[in-house]
Amino acid sequence: MENVQQLRMKIRANEFTKPTTGYGMDRLQANVVILPKKYAYDFLLFSIRNPKPCPILEITDAGSPYIKKYSDDIIDIRTDVPKYRVFKNGELVDEPLDIKDIWQDDFVTFLLGCSFTFENELINNGIPLKHINQEKNVAMYITNIETEPAGSFRGKQVVSMRPFHYSLIPRVVEITSRFPSAHGSPIHIGDPNQIGIKDIHSPDFGDPIDIAEDEVPVFWACGVTPQVAVLNSKPEIMITHAPGHMLITDYPTAKLAR
Amino acid sequence: MENVQQLRMKIRANEFTKPTTGYGMDRLQANVVILPKKYAYDFLLFSIRNPKPCPILEITDAGSPYIKKYSDDIIDIRTDVPKYRVFKNGELVDEPLDIKDIWQDDFVTFLLGCSFTFENELINNGIPLKHINQEKNVAMYITNIETEPAGSFRGKQVVSMRPFHYSLIPRVVEITSRFPSAHGSPIHIGDPNQIGIKDIHSPDFGDPIDIAEDEVPVFWACGVTPQVAVLNSKPEIMITHAPGHMLITDYPTAKLAR
Numbered sequence: 001m002e003n004v005q006q007l008r009m010k011i012r013a014n015e016f017t018k019p020t021t022g023y024g025m026d027r028l029q030a031n032v033v034i035l036p037k038k039y040a041y042d043f044l045l046f047s048i049r050n051p052k053p054c055p056i057l058e059i060t061d062a063g064s065p066y067i068k069k070y071s072d073d074i075i076d077i078r079t080d081v082p083k084y085r086v087f088k089n090g091e092l093v094d095e096p097l098d099i100k101d102i103w104q105d106d107f108v109t110f111l112l113g114c115s116f117t118f119e120n121e122l123i124n125n126g127i128p129l130k131h132i133n134q135e136k137n138v139a140m141y142i143t144n145i146e147t148e149p150a151g152s153f154r155g156k157q158v159v160s161m162r163p164f165h166y167s168l169i170p171r172v173v174e175i176t177s178r179f180p181s182a183h184g185s186p187i188h189i190g191d192p193n194q195i196g197i198k199d200i201h202s203p204d205f206g207d208p209i210d211i212a213e214d215e216v217p218v219f220w221a222c223g224v225t226p227q228v229a230v231l232n233s234k235p236e237i238m239i240t241h242a243p244g245h246m247l248i249t250d251y252p253t254a255k256l257a258r
Numbered sequence: 259m260e261n262v263q264q265l266r267m268k269i270r271a272n273e274f275t276k277p278t279t280g281y282g283m284d285r286l287q288a289n290v291v292i293l294p295k296k297y298a299y300d301f302l303l304f305s306i307r308n309p310k311p312c313p314i315l316e317i318t319d320a321g322s323p324y325i326k327k328y329s330d331d332i333i334d335i336r337t338d339v340p341k342y343r344v345f346k347n348g349e350l351v352d353e354p355l356d357i358k359d360i361w362q363d364d365f366v367t368f369l370l371g372c373s374f375t376f377e378n379e380l381i382n383n384g385i386p387l388k389h390i391n392q393e394k395n396v397a398m399y400i401t402n403i404e405t406e407p408a409g410s411f412r413g414k415q416v417v418s419m420r421p422f423h424y425s426l427i428p429r430v431v432e433i434t435s436r437f438p439s440a441h442g443s444p445i446h447i448g449d450p451n452q453i454g455i456k457d458i459h460s461p462d463f464g465d466p467i468d469i470a471e472d473e474v475p476v477f478w479a480c481g482v483t484p485q486v487a488v489l490n491s492k493p494e495i496m497i498t499h500a501p502g503h504m505l506i507t508d509y510p511t512a513k514l515a516r
Contacts, residue, residue: 041299048302048314056306180516258438258516 004250005073011248012079014097019137019206019244020082025120028070028182028251030057031112031223032081034099034239035230037062040108042151046229047112049148053157053225055113055181063105070111070249077109083242090234099239107239112223114246115160117182117253121175127168131209137244138162140205140222144196145187147225152233158204159187159195159219163211172218178257188219195219205243262508263331269506270337272355277464277502278340280390283378286328286440286509288315288369289481290339292357292497293488295320298366300409304487305370307406311415311483313371313439321363328369328507335367341500348492357497365497370481372504373418375440375511379433385426389467395502396420398463398480402454403445405483410491416462417445417453417477421469430476436515446477453477463501 004024010016020029035043040062047054058069060077067075079098086094086102096102115138119129131138138160145157164172169189177185192200200217201208205224211217227240241247262282268274278287293301298320305312316327318335325333337356344352344360354360373396377387389396396418403415418441422430427447435443450458458475459466463482469475485498499505 041302044299044302044306045317048306048317059303059306 004248007248008075008080011082012076017082017097017245020246020248021116021119021138021244022132022135024248025123026253028057028249028253028256029114029116029246030070030249031114032077032241032247033110033112033226033230034077034107035110035235036104036237037106037108039230039235042153043110043226043230045150046147046153046226047110049150050157050225052183052187052221053147053223055183057111057113057181060109062108065103065109067109067111070251072250075247075249077247078103081241081245081247083245085240085242087231087238087240089236090231095242102239111247112226113182114223115183115220116246117256118176118179120253121179121257122172125171125175127164127172127175130163131207134209136207136209138206139203139209140224140243141192141197142204142228147229153226153229155225155229155232157187158222158224158228160206160222161200161203161217161219163209163215163217165214166216169216169218176220180258181256183221183223186218187221190216192217262506265506266333266338269340270334275340275355275503277395278504278506279374279377279396279502280393282506283381284511286315286507286511286514287372287374287504288328288507289372290335290499290505291368291370291484291488292335292365293368293493294362294495295364295366297488297493300411301368301484301488303408304405304411304484305368307408308483310441310445310479311405311481313441315369315371315439318367320366323361323367325367325369328509330508333505333507335505336361339499339503339505341503343498343500345489345496345498347494348489353500360497369505370484371440372481373441373478374504375514376434376437378511379437379515380430383429383433385422385430385433388421389465392467394465394467396464397461397467398482398501399450399455400462400486405487411484411487413483413487413490415445416480416482416486418464418480419458419461419475419477421467421473421475423472424474427474427476434478438516439514441479441481444476445479448474450475
């Protein structure tokens, strides 16, 4: 595989526009939420009150598009995400490949942990990930679990789901619990109905994946949760990564493990 | 020992006004910072950028003095801290036993983790804590380590120091690293000069403690750090616990361990 800097250059040049699951596997991947400064406190409060879906990695000063914390070179948040989503007043209005033309001086960028970060560790442990093997985006669902509100931000928790052979479940919990900054241990194991998922074959985001007779679905808190919570309050503008199209940093996954 | 609810009632009635080290030992203890809402975002940003000195436990909605998250009954932050400090424009103006008369509708309360939380675990492991055995407050020092600034908040990192027999040091690191929400592992072990502490016999806060020939001083990030950082920007009002006089919650320490 090409190295992560080469991959970033391709993303910056809009030559890589796919979901990042399976790419940059030994590096921290991040959810991106960009909001005007006036929403930043409530968003931060929401994140701290809901640490499983919203593990905060970095917050920029207002107006600065540059991120140095998790990279050897400087990440430019306006260009270094494979695909963005632009929401106005709660509605998706565009899915651009960069946001140079719409950058604002009052934008604050939040990086939040992503479960793609621990997928490499699962693979290193000999635990297969079906969605990667099938070259799909991970399946994501809106649950009936309420988040803890903050200001006007509130909503249901979103989860990502991965099916595993029943014999692997304890080890999957062990491994992922070592990465609290990447959503950590699962929030649910087994019956999707328990957390309000009516049809496991129809994810709300990402691609469906089949679950074999001897497999169990495992659910992790997902970084799409804060996007949904913010959209419920219809801010005049919010920019995020497109689901599954994460920011890939240079930060080694191993350094995040506890 | 009396139970933690009885102790809280004594604190509420201003009958217990001492440092809390050695009390409520199996329960989460917390640093308290109370600021007007307009400072809350920068304080939160500062805390997230400096997680070792500022592990955030809870943030209240503006104006609410009640905390439910870590207690069976409801904590009233205006009365349930043994002793407070009131700062105006960066100057200490009062050390009251409650703050009922000066409570404001725009006050936001931050609870931050405290190293007293892991002291019980050290004792359970047969590791003696000299300052508790000598009925002293822990020794705290301002170092030469810069914090990561946020808004107008900046300053040097404050540490707490505990001396241990050299043979115990690795185990002390192991145990405390399991409590990231109580400052976690030490930030320095050994020579105080390396982190800018000129005179180990003269702490900036708390009580001095002697270090024997076969003992090594171990330093942890301290929750007084954010107080110092905020005071550097001279807010019109800030209220904190008096150093060492922490909020004792009902939350079992064991539930915090990772």
